[in-house]
Amino acid sequence: MKITFLGHATLEIKINEYSIIVDPFISGNPMASEINLDDLKPDFILITHAHQDHTLDVEKLAKQNDSVIVSNFEIVNHFQNKGLKGHPMNHGGKWDFDFGEVKYVNAIHTSTFPDGSNGGQPGGFIISANNKSLYIAGDTALTYDMKLIPLQYKLDLAILPIGDNFTMGYKDAIIASDFLKCNKILGYHFDTFGLIEIDQAKAIDEFKRVKKELIIIKPMEHITI
Ligand code: NI
Ligand code: MN
Numbered sequence: 001m002k003i004t005f006l007g008h009a010t011l012e013i014k015i016n017e018y019s020i021i022v023d024p025f026i027s028g029n030p031m032a033s034e035i036n037l038d039d040l041k042p043d044f045i046l047i048t049h050a051h052q053d054h055t056l057d058v059e060k061l062a063k064q065n066d067s068v069i070v071s072n073f074e075i076v077n078h079f080q081n082k083g084l085k086g087h088p089m090n091h092g093g094k095w096d097f098d099f100g101e102v103k104y105v106n107a108i109h110t111s112t113f114p115d116g117s118n119g120g121q122p123g124g125f126i127i128s129a130n131n132k133s134l135y136i137a138g139d140t141a142l143t144y145d146m147k148l149i150p151l152q153y154k155l156d157l158a159i160l161p162i163g164d165n166f167t168m169g170y171k172d173a174i175i176a177s178d179f180l181k182c183n184k185i186l187g188y189h190f191d192t193f194g195l196i197e198i199d200q201a202k203a204i205d206e207f208k209r210v211k212k213e214l215i216i217i218k219p220m221e222h223i224t225i
Contacts, residue, residue: 004222007032018099023054047071048138049111050119074120100129107140142172146179155182161189163196170203
């Protein structure tokens with residue numbers, strides 16, 4: 001799996017010949033201004049929850065690429081009503097897609113669309129393919145539910161929010177890493193706007209002190225697991 005950070009909470013995951021975009025928020029993100037939406041060709045778009053900083057570019061991308069939208073029932077329904085393709089899921093459920101298995105797991109957050117309509121309950125994803133497993137937490141607090149994940153998955157990487165205020169911060173992400181039994185964390189959802197600014201060097205240092213790895217990369221940079 002090749003995981004490219006596209007700013008804020010947006011990711012592109014390449015598995016075999018498939019492109020999967022998670023939570024597209026590019027046109028509204030000044031820190032992702034060098035990324036051209038037209039260059040992205042997602043086969044699938046995964047959405048953790050309905051907030052604008054996770055859904056802004058879903059419609060355009062899905063229309064241009066005939067992508068399948070994967071999210072909770074309410075979010076998929078919302079986009080299907082606009083004529084887009086979708087695969088609805090709900091918490092605790094998993095499905096085998098062409099690129100691998102996806103499980104939709106719990107998150108503690110909210111999930112209303114920008115216009116106030118119902119975006120169901122927020123979630124995260126566990127993606128398993130080619131003998132690797134990746135957890136994408138979405139926007140969430142630290143939650144005991146994370147302890148359930150390593151009962152079934154040996155995670156190679158966990159992508160966790162570290163920006164605080166709207167989600168957990170990096171100190172809680174260290175505890176999440178314990179719960180998940182995964183010491184390799186890619187941080188996201190920080191520094192995009194004032195309320196989620198962090199001291200990156202300090203965050204990386206605090207992980208090091210407990211022999212864990214916090215990876216912070218710039219938009220368009222990638223890691224491979
Ligand atoms: Ni949110
Ligand atoms: Mn968010």
